[in-house]
Amino acid sequence: MSGNEPRGKFTRLGMRHIALFAVSLLAITSCTSNEESGQEEQAEAARPAGTQINNCGVELELDSPPERVFTVKSSTLEMLLALGLEDRVVGSAYLDGPVPEELTPSGWTPNVVSDEIPSREVLLSHDPDFVLAGWESNVSADGIGERDELAELGIDSYVLPPACEFDNEVEQSVTFEDIFAMFEEVGVLFDVEQEVEELVANQQQTLEDIEQPADEVDVLWYSSGSDAPFVAGAAGTPHMIMEAAGVNNVLDDVARTWFSISWEGFVSEDPDFIVLVDAPWNTAEDKRERIESHPAASRLDAVEAGNYIEIPFAATEAGIRNVDAASMVADAVAESQADQ
Amino acid sequence: MFQHRNTSAGTSSTRSRLRFHVTFVLALVVLAVSCVLATGLGAAPIGLDEMWATLTVPSVDWSMNQVIFAEVRVPRVLTGLAVGAGLALSGLVLQITLRNDLAEPYLLGISSGASVGAVAVLIFGLGLALPVAAFFTGLLALFITLLISGFNGRVTVYRVVLAGVAVSALFSAVTSLLIFSAPQTDSYRQVLHWIIGSLSSASWETSAISGATLLVFGGVLIGLTRLLELFQLDDAEITGLGINTPISRGILMSLAALLAAGMVSVSGAIGFVGLMVPHVARTFARSSVRQQAILSMVFGAILLVLADTAARLVILPEELPVGIATSILGAIALCIIMGRKAHRRGV
Numbered sequence: 078m079s080g081n082e083p084r085g086k087f088t089r090l091g092m093r094h095i096a097l098f099a100v101s102l103l104a105i106t107s108c109t110s111n112e113e114s115g116q117e118e119q120a121e122a123a124r125p126a127g128t129q130i131n132n133c134g135v136e137l138e139l140d141s142p143p144e145r146v147f148t149v150k151s152s153t154l155e156m157l158l159a160l161g162l163e164d165r166v167v168g169s170a171y172l173d174g175p176v177p178e179e180l181t182p183s184g185w186t187p188n189v190v191s192d193e194i195p196s197r198e199v200l201l202s203h204d205p206d207f208v209l210a211g212w213e214s215n216v217s218a219d220g221i222g223e224r225d226e227l228a229e230l231g232i233d234s235y236v237l238p239p240a241c242e243f244d245n246e247v248e249q250s251v252t253f254e255d256i257f258a259m260f261e262e263v264g265v266l267f268d269v270e271q272e273v274e275e276l277v278a279n280q281q282q283t284l285e286d287i288e289q290p291a292d293e294v295d296v297l298w299y300s301s302g303s304d305a306p307f308v309a310g311a312a313g314t315p316h317m318i319m320e321a322a323g324v325n326n327v328l329d330d331v332a333r334t335w336f337s338i339s340w341e342g343f344v345s346e347d348p349d350f351i352v353l354v355d356a357p358w359n360t361a362e363d364k365r366e367r368i369e370s371h372p373a374a375s376r377l378d379a380v381e382a383g384n385y386i387e388i389p390f391a392a393t394e395a396g397i398r399n400v401d402a403a404s405m406v407a408d409a410v411a412e413s414q415a416d417q
Numbered sequence: 418m419f420q421h422r423n424t425s426a427g428t429s430s431t432r433s434r435l436r437f438h439v440t441f442v443l444a445l446v447v448l449a450v451s452c453v454l455a456t457g458l459g460a461a462p463i464g465l466d467e468m469w470a471t472l473t474v475p476s477v478d479w480s481m482n483q484v485i486f487a488e489v490r491v492p493r494v495l496t497g498l499a500v501g502a503g504l505a506l507s508g509l510v511l512q513i514t515l516r517n518d519l520a521e522p523y524l525l526g527i528s529s530g531a532s533v534g535a536v537a538v539l540i541f542g543l544g545l546a547l548p549v550a551a552f553f554t555g556l557l558a559l560f561i562t563l564l565i566s567g568f569n570g571r572v573t574v575y576r577v578v579l580a581g582v583a584v585s586a587l588f589s590a591v592t593s594l595l596i597f598s599a600p601q602t603d604s605y606r607q608v609l610h611w612i613i614g615s616l617s618s619a620s621w622e623t624s625a626i627s628g629a630t631l632l633v634f635g636g637v638l639i640g641l642t643r644l645l646e647l648f649q650l651d652d653a654e655i656t657g658l659g660i661n662t663p664i665s666r667g668i669l670m671s672l673a674a675l676l677a678a679g680m681v682s683v684s685g686a687i688g689f690v691g692l693m694v695p696h697v698a699r700t701f702a703r704s705s706v707r708q709q710a711i712l713s714m715v716f717g718a719i720l721l722v723l724a725d726t727a728a729r730l731v732i733l734p735e736e737l738p739v740g741i742a743t744s745i746l747g748a749i750a751l752c753i754i755m756g757r758k759a760h761r762r763g764v
Binding site: 302303304305307328331336337338339340341342344345347372373376377 | 459460461479481482484485488489490539606607610611615617618620621729733734735736
């Protein structure tokens, strides 16, 4: 089994690259045609009474934009804030950390209903007409309820597409095109296409402004875990962020979003930099201590040189903070190289 | 259940002793080969020359592979060796003293007790070393089990088993409660890793803890095999020999539980080794409990070292918790042995 595995992964990766290329081509062509046809459609005015999209395999049909939104996880709330939709949020749950200041409208505080996934009763008590969930697993029976059950109660739901098909994550690889497409979809749902257009333009500019390092820089993305470090493979947002920052993900041969690696695997990758994800429940400092107290990991060059990059957890989930995370990675590398 | 066999007949005794010695020597060879293999294989394969060089080069000049060899691989193999041997011996002692083939090291609540301490540390930090917390909550569970089963009164096999079940259920519930009330968590994964049993956090400290536990409690148990042998008789017969059966049983069980607690504290509750290995060992040494104990330890060590190597390799660069691998390998081995036994008996 072990003999076949790497080849299987390689093939999958190869397939993915081809698929990616195809998707990017599609995205490019559809962008251009969208610009034209989009204007035409708008000119036609009267968008058909409802908005219809397929979200994680669920047909979503909205007669009017949601007015009372319940958000689960930070990524969803932050996206609404970035689009100036704070007034439509009736409650939020399962935040991954504090809302960044630059996203917080003055005089506004999040209505955090629950630190974790609330029960369905708690959700219903806020009388939402829409649930915006960061992960597909958020809308399940042991949480706020399955999507079809919610729909029966008149509550539509949208799961951020990069977190769709959780079981099938091997097949997908997130790109900034996906992220921007997600913004656009949300823009359509909430009837804020103009705002989304500005947001995407800004984010694209930020990405273009990133100064990529001249040399090859190998980075290992350490999210959590002590016995077996939980690290980023080639399929998720961390990989996308590292690519945008112009650095190599040392684990890009593993077609997974996240996985647990062994400490010896961690050490044998010998990265130039280590990203430490900073979450309230598992801080970057914890991870730094763990690495530095590990007999083998503590001897890595990156560790001896103190080459760590701290990234807030919420910025690592598909959403509006991914571009900032990419800048943070590139800046940290540039800063360290300038010191040398 | 197995019966006490009178094996005083000369030839059969000589033959069984020969059988034991041959098995023992072969098993030691297999163990040695397994250890070398286990040390060489993993995310970073390490050749024999590199291993050798590690011993001759000062540690500041080690390559990354040599650091992995000396600081990760060797302590891991040593921990696996001690834990495997300890769990198997503990299982054998409990199966004999409780006269129950399904007895295992965790029967007295040790593993669920240890889980409470370990999970508390994993989820809430607590500023306490995980093995220490796990060891003490494991002991607490053992103490409660013995208390409930009426340690000073008439402790019977049934009372012990029932008390163990009750205490295990109680402590498992506490573990679940801790997990459930955890602040935001991706600690689930770590908890799961620990509960299934894993050697991935092995270090020189865990080697020392498990090695010392094996030397102390395992050593005493080996020294007490004469007493253990008596438990092949029934309680009335043992009492007839002028021995206090409940107290003897209590002492043997406590030693076995302490042995298991030390192992669980470093590796989590690795399943199946303590349940299965004694049965295999018994097929190679039917008459002598001491021989069964020695073979159990060697077989247990082999199983865990090999299972851990497999756990490290099958889904590279990830790792399976070794508890999964021991259960799979152990179950297969047990089926083969049962099949051979049935075949030989013509069943």
